[in-house]
Amino acid sequence: MAGFETLLDRIVDDISEDGAKGKETKHPAAPALPKTAFQAALRGMRGHCPSCGESRMFPRLLKPFAHCDICGQDWTPQQADDFPAYVAIILTGHIMAPIIIFMVNKTDFSMWTNLAIMIGLALVLIGALLQPAKGAIIALQWWMGLNGFVKPVRPEELLVPNDGNT
């Protein structure tokens, strides 16, 4: 799982580090809000606060902090409920299907060996995908203003009428 998170961090850093460059200019009243829902979801997926992108979101596997230490965002209105589990199961199924087909057709393991490997791998995958799925779902709930969340002010709304031509 640690290896999975490290790999995910590297991929996401490559994709979205430009979005997090506002770190130096940030202060608690003005967190570096994500530019898009996708960036918010990526921050949540990495286990970072979707609002400021800095502090950790989960002290434990599936329990988010009540408030962000850095930007103060309240995470108590989140209601991810069972949705992260559904997402983790769907992803695990799609990853496992070709592996199962390969193992059954191309390996000479006994049925019990195949079964033990498949179940073990499925459990590891679900365990590894649950927290990223929950982080992304909470981030999207927050970004869209669902449940008790107040819809955050979008960066583009902050820049509106400074310049008449653009």
Ligand SMILES: [Zn+2]
């Ligand atoms: Zn934050």
